[in-house]
Amino acid sequence: MPIIVNLDVMMAKRKISLNELSERVELTLSNLSILKTGKAKAIRFSTLDAICKALDCQPGDILEYVVDKESKDDR
Amino acid sequence: MIKINTRMITKSKDLVFKGLHVVAWMIFIALCIEAGSLVVNFIYSLVNPRVVHNLYMKLDLSDMYEKNRWIFFGMYSFLLFIALLKAYLFYIVIRLLMKFDLSNPFSSFVSEQINQISYYTFSIGIISYIARQIARNMEHHGIDTNKLNQFWADSQAYILMSAVIYIIATIITKGVEIQKENELTV
Numbered sequence: 001m002p003i004i005v006n007l008d009v010m011m012a013k014r015k016i017s018l019n020e021l022s023e024r025v026e027l028t029l030s031n032l033s034i035l036k037t038g039k040a041k042a043i044r045f046s047t048l049d050a051i052c053k054a055l056d057c058q059p060g061d062i063l064e065y066v067v068d069k070e071s072k073d074d075r
Numbered sequence: 076m077i078k079i080n081t082r083m084i085t086k087s088k089d090l091v092f093k094g095l096h097v098v099a100w101m102i103f104i105a106l107c108i109e110a111g112s113l114v115v116n117f118i119y120s121l122v123n124p125r126v127v128h129n130l131y132m133k134l135d136l137s138d139m140y141e142k143n144r145w146i147f148f149g150m151y152s153f154l155l156f157i158a159l160l161k162a163y164l165f166y167i168v169i170r171l172l173m174k175f176d177l178s179n180p181f182s183s184f185v186s187e188q189i190n191q192i193s194y195y196t197f198s199i200g201i202i203s204y205i206a207r208q209i210a211r212n213m214e215h216h217g218i219d220t221n222k223l224n225q226f227w228a229d230s231q232a233y234i235l236m237s238a239v240i241y242i243i244a245t246i247i248t249k250g251v252e253i254q255k256e257n258e259l260t261v
Contacts, residue, residue: 034261
């Protein structure tokens, strides 16, 4: 998928652990790790809002769009 | 009051489900016996052609055998194939019922099994239909195939049923996809 989740990068920048973040955003550890590993298919605005609040960042710091090879070939 | 009603409905559903499980096992065993007997008869008729007048369920195909051996083997192969497919179909049904969880019914395993059930039902229907048409043609050539009608009389019902099961399978597959997507939404 061309959307990359940079949650681990932001967590490292803010020096915050997954446990701490899960407590702050009130998400389960398993859900956070789904998001962190890029397995998630969708993200709710409320989740994004909570994460941005907890990490003091913008949605663009967490999500990144990268053109993958397949969609490049289609053009 | 509502809680008691829901509990009673769940209990009765469980009971119906268990009953269906038992019925499926009984049908599967019966179909296995039928397919097994037909296989044994087929092998035995190759070794000892005298048995063709008294095959499975007192089926007498001696006339057909005497007129043309290859027609006998051809028609018998259809019979055998349909019986084996029916047995395998119920094997899939049992496999599905064994792993089916009423509290979490939508899984990729269930959708895959229901899809397979629809494919096998369709195969049985179409093979039975072809066999029936061939048997009808044989009658024009003076070969009596009336005794075989009981084995492929319900070909159209199988084809119709396969279409219905396919629709249900498609709905379940879509449901499983949506459920997976929901599970992966954080």
